[in-house]
Amino acid sequence: MQIETTETGSYGVNCSLIENQGKTWIVDPGSEPEKILRMIGKHGRAPDAILLTHAHFDHVSAVAALEKEYPGIPVYVHPADLPMFAHPMNACPPEYPSPPKPLTVANALDLPMTIHTPGHTPGSVCYLFTDANVLFSGDTLFAGSVGRTDFPGGSMSALMSSLRRLAALPPALRVIPGHGPFTTIGDEIESNPYM
Numbered sequence: 001m002q003i004e005t006t007e008t009g010s011y012g013v014n015c016s017l018i019e020n021q022g023k024t025w026i027v028d029p030g031s032e033p034e035k036i037l038r039m040i041g042k043h044g045r046a047p048d049a050i051l052l053t054h055a056h057f058d059h060v061s062a063v064a065a066l067e068k069e070y071p072g073i074p075v076y077v078h079p080a081d082l083p084m085f086a087h088p089m090n091a092c093p094p095e096y097p098s099p100p101k102p103l104t105v106a107n108a109l110d111l112p113m114t115i116h117t118p119g120h121t122p123g124s125v126c127y128l129f130t131d132a133n134v135l136f137s138g139d140t141l142f143a144g145s146v147g148r149t150d151f152p153g154g155s156m157s158a159l160m161s162s163l164r165r166l167a168a169l170p171p172a173l174r175v176i177p178g179h180g181p182f183t184t185i186g187d188e189i190e191s192n193p194y195m
């Protein structure tokens with residue numbers, strides 16, 4: 001079991017490599033593919049799949065480069081976020097042109113570790129690796145805060161009910177958010193006003 005995280009792009013998206021039960025996953029390859037490929041190279045094994053917490057450009061802009069490096073790699077995403085790919089609004093040029101749709105799309109809901117947590121986007125998900133005691137929370141939950149809901153498809157009431165589901169997880173569970181410092185469910189219950 002191994003987890004490594006590197007911050008990518010000018011929005012500081014946390015991109016993680018997790019090896020769990022014999023599989024290597026890349027969570028949110030935001031941008032700066034060279035940096036992500038270096039992390040994978042150090043790990044010494046090709047990734048089995050890419051996991052996306054949602055499809056905002058800052059979380060997915062290195063997907064195409066990884067697909068070039070690892071042809072046929074499945075890219076797990078919630079179907080509700082698929083319309084964001086190639087959408088002109090989902091971009092911030094020149095660093096982030098609108099990201100193309102992944103070549104091999106897989107449904108995040110087919111994975112046992114996926115928790116659908118709409119609110120920040122309709123297809124936002126968290127990935128819970130129980131035996132590694134870690135939750136990748138994307139932009140649903142940050143240390144001390146939550147993701148914005150004022151983008152197209154965002155919903156504060158959906159986010160609040162998603163947070164209630166996360167609050168029911170074990171307090172000692174480590175949380176690696178889409179941006180910023182790591183935390184735990186217990187720390188967020190104590191100090192995050194949205195929880």
Ligand SMILES: [Zn+2]
Nearest residue numbers: 054056120139
């Ligand atoms: Zn986002």
Ligand SMILES: [Zn+2]
Nearest residue numbers: 056058139178
């Ligand atoms: Zn983000």
